[in-house]
Amino acid sequence: MIFLIPLAIWLGTANCFLAFYNGSPQAFRRSLLTAAIGIFFFIAASTEMLSPANFVNATSIKTAWTILNIALMLLFRRLSKRENVSMPDILKIWSSSGRIFFHDTGTFTNVILCSILTLTFIVAVVAAPNNMDSMAYHLSRLGYWIQNGNVNHYASHIERSISFSPFSEYVHLHSFLLSNSERAFQLLQWGCLVGLLMYISLLVEMLSGKRAAMRVALCFGVTLPIVVLESMTTQNDIVVAFFIVACAFHAFDYVRQTNKISLILLVLAAALGMMTKGTFVFYTLPFAAYVFFFMISKPLQWKPLAFLIGGAVLMMMLLNGPFWYRTYQIYETPIGRMSNGNKNDVSNPANLLSSTTKHVFLHLGFVSPGDRYNQVMMSTLDRFHQFIGIPLNPAGTGMIFKMNKLNFNEDFAHNFLAMWLVIFSLPLLFFTKLSKTACWFAALSFASFLLFCFFIGYQIYGSRLHIPFFLLIAPIIGIVYGSLKIRAFPVLLSLILWLFALPFAVLSTSHPLLSTKWFFEEVFPKINSAFNLNINIGKANMNLKQPSILFSKPEKIVWGDYAEQAAKMRFYVDSIGAKNIGFDFLESSLDYAYQYVLRAPDRHFEHVKVRNPSHILENKTFLPDCIIAEHFEGNQMTYHGRTYVKTWTVTGTFIYVPVN
Structure with missing residues (x-):
């Protein structure tokens, strides 16, 4: 009965179109994104409602989804009669707007989007989940929840499974109970990536509206190596990024149009984001401040502001309160204790400079003859720390900083080209004609990254924690590089990003579509020798040599x-x-x-x-x-x-x- 989920999304999209967006040039994208947030809210709320009565089982979940779909069907009948629009009429409108959108994005951009999304979709569906964190705590929760009939905490040697936010796992719980299979697990992150690309396109239209900006922004977002790899896993960094970018978009959309639906979606996305991952707070806070000060400065917005604050508190407690209470009963704190090791020392303001540079340099490592490039970069970072009077690796540091080279693992891959594009965009921002709204969005996106760096210390796997920042800044990257006078530059840039991203889509060390065993035995030795890279692929890292998932049994993948x-x-x-x-x-x-x-x-x-x-x-x-x-x-x-x-x-x- 897994089909109940896409059916609900389809009906929800049609209802949102009829209720809110009929006549809008962005009608399909806005309707689908609104429906997705609504469906996510249903999953979170229904799980918490069924849990106290020990009704978290296949029968109850199937019944809940059946009732939801019946309700959506009845609502559609009512709305379609009121608006005098049938489903075939809606499909014609969506098809027409889709042709216009894909004409604007252009054939080359569409090829890049479709190729990356198709390859990652195949892996997400075919491969059994095998990400390390997923096996440790993301997915391990499901078995205990199902056998207990509730989502209460349980005795566990793995504290992350009972103290880390559970929303993504609630989605997996529903899909498993509907299908009795893990086949759809990895489609959550893949689907959220599609949603993020829609939000990026909406933001570009809001901030610029230029075709070149749209094309570069979408290519930038879909080719981020860590995003490509994570879109095929059951982690939750893309899921939380979806809610972060949703909050940013709806905050700016409300300031621009003061429409109630954006305010409602802002409240729901904030509650769901908090329920997904703690890093949500750091990336969202600047955008929350932006909409707050806009509303507090206008007396006519005080009533909506009261609704926003009251609604946010209510939804936050409704969705997150039960989990926080269960955690508090064990740890005497609602957030547990497993996240303490990632905290940055905020007592010295200079630590912000240290933390930020280490987070940035995390992405700047690469392969080079004799590793000379990394040595220069490491020396530069060390000299900078000497200049600000802080050791690169002070006593008590959780993780020793080291430069990346090239990694195809979803925990450690970094965004080499993307970070350099971000760095070069900073001076270019002063020569790019940006609207006032775009300036504010750029400033808040960078502020969100600085806030994250201020509170969260360097971690070797920090690249995946930066996913929200790269996706937030994607519209600005599109505007900056799409505005360059060199006409062919956006196409050339998109081509380079695409070619750099394709290996990550097919050569993941966890679940490769192509055999990494073939790559590291037949292809890589020649490259290693020709460029004097001095990279040793020996017995210590034999896990790099994996057969294709197309020819591997699920037990072998796991x-x-x-x-x-x-x-x-x-x-x-x-x-x-x-x-x-x-x-x-x-x-x-x-x-x-x-x-x-x-x-x-x-x-x-x-x-x-x-x-x-x-x-x-x-x-x-x-x-x-x-x-x-x-x-x-x-x-x-x-x-x-x-x-x-x-x-x-x-x-x-x-x-x-x-x-x-």
Whole structure:
């Protein structure tokens, strides 16, 4: 019944068109984006409403979606009669506006958009989810929620799974219960990327309206390496970027037109963004201040401002309050403790300079003969820190700074060309004719990045946390480089961005569409030798050599080189007839991978011997038929008065079974 989701989106889009946007040249894009936010709100609210009664199950979720679709159908009948517009009429209007839009974007830009989106769509649908964070905590939550019938916190060795915001996983929960399959999981981020491209196009039309600006902005957004890679995963950085850019657009749209629908969408997007990822706050705050000061300065806007504040508080508490309360019960803080290690030292203002430069230089590394380019860049960064009187890596720094080279992993890939384009755009901004609105948008986009850098310290995987900034600044990049007098420059720039992005779409180290084994054994050695790159692809990084997902079994995609060991573990657990399985995991464990290979009817999983504050949630009556441990507990262990002995082991994993 997974078709209920696209049906709801379709009906929602038609209803939004009839109710709000009929007659607008941007009608389809605005209608679809409004419907998407509405559907996301339905998912979040219905999950929290069903949870207290333990109704988070396939029957309840299917019933909820059926009721939603019936309600949308009835609403469509009413609106279509009122407006005297039928569905075929709507389709003709959308088709006509679509032809105009794609004519304006141009054939070459359309080829770039379609090629990247098609390649990433294929990978997202074909590949089983195997991102490391997803297996550790993004997806591992689902199994416990489903077996418990609610989204309450549970005892877990992996604290991220009970303290990090859950919205993306609520979407995965609904898609799984509707289809009993993971096939649609990675389409969430891919779909949000499509939505982001729509928002970028709307922003360009608002800020400039020039075709060249539109083409460059869209190509810039769709070819960001980290975005390309993440659009094929079950992480949530593109999802939160969707809500951040939505808030930015609707804030400016309201200031421009003072229409109520933008204010409502701003409230909903803000609540959903907070429910997705904590970084939402830093990127959105400048835009929130912008709309606040606009409204407070005009007496006629005081009443809408009261609605905005009251609505934001209400929606924030409705969607986020239950999760914050559950987290507070364990940690005595609504945000848990797992994000503390990323905080920047804000006591010294010079730390803003240090943090910002490190976040920027994170993207500026690249391959070069003898690695000389990176050495020069590293030396430059070190001298800058000496100048401001702060060590590059002060005592207590969580992560030592290092220059990237070239990475095809969705956790570590960086945006080399994009960051240089951003840097070069700064002086060009002074020579580009920008509208007052565009100047404000550019200033607030850069302010959001600085705010992020001020509070969040450097992390080696920080590139994915910068996704919102690059997508926010995409319209400005389009305007700046689309305004250059060299007529062929936008086309040449788009071509370079496209050619640089294509390898990331097909050679992801996690789930490559083309074999990375072939690439690193046949192609890369010649490049490495010809350019004297001195990059060693040896036994230490054999995980780079992966077969194509088109010819890999799902278990192989999930477990990688450990697929054979996982199969043997599954065979042993099945052979002893274990129904109740205890997990004694490390915090970095790939919980979902174990669930994936061990899943079976009537099989129940729980974490045991938990060593963090969530141990208070352990089921005191749970008696596992076996305990799968990543902590070595000796040859025997005791749990709930029962003695377990080690009967099976493989590298880093031990299975204990009860003596009696």
